[in-house]
Amino acid sequence: MVEAAYDTDNIFAKILRGEIPSHRVYEDEAVVAFMDVMPQGPGHTLVLPKAPSRNLLDADASTLGPLFKIVQKVALAVKQAFGADGVTILQFNEPASGQTVYHLHVHVIPRFEGIALKPHSGGMEKPEILAENAGKIRAALAS
Ligand code: 5GP
Numbered sequence: 001m002v003e004a005a006y007d008t009d010n011i012f013a014k015i016l017r018g019e020i021p022s023h024r025v026y027e028d029e030a031v032v033a034f035m036d037v038m039p040q041g042p043g044h045t046l047v048l049p050k051a052p053s054r055n056l057l058d059a060d061a062s063t064l065g066p067l068f069k070i071v072q073k074v075a076l077a078v079k080q081a082f083g084a085d086g087v088t089i090l091q092f093n094e095p096a097s098g099q100t101v102y103h104l105h106v107h108v109i110p111r112f113e114g115i116a117l118k119p120h121s122g123g124m125e126k127p128e129i130l131a132e133n134a135g136k137i138r139a140a141l142a143s
Helices: 011-016 061-082 127-142
Strands: 024-027 031-035 045-049 086-090 106-111
Touching (some): 011 031, 024 061, 024 127, 031 061
Antiparallel strands (some): 045 106
């Protein structure tokens, strides 16, 4: 099956271009991380390569090393920032898998013993909560 082409107007492409706001916690020449607006738990962060691809399946392999280096960095930061017991890493490819935004991204979600994840793409979080959580993660990244 031939997958659809990368859509340069997908919501994360717009965020990367600065056309839509986000609560950014990290940025370098190749990778950006910001808060998920419909978090499955407090501190749910998305890590994206700046290079365009729909998902992992069509990504240039050279983007994956820098991406996962920052996934690990953000995972350590959210664990510290929220005093989490663990961290779940999720990544979806194409609609059948649950992907809803078609720019490669990795979910980094702090986890707590006995507390289940909220539904994927569930309710919108308040902007002030996202801002507060982003501040905690930035502080952990800087420590
Ligand atoms: P996917 O299903 O594609 O792996 O996940 C897309 C994620 O993006 C979902 O968790 C959803 O909550 C999040 N999301 C959707 N729209 C926006 C948005 O405009 N801004 C941010 N920061 N996250 C979004």
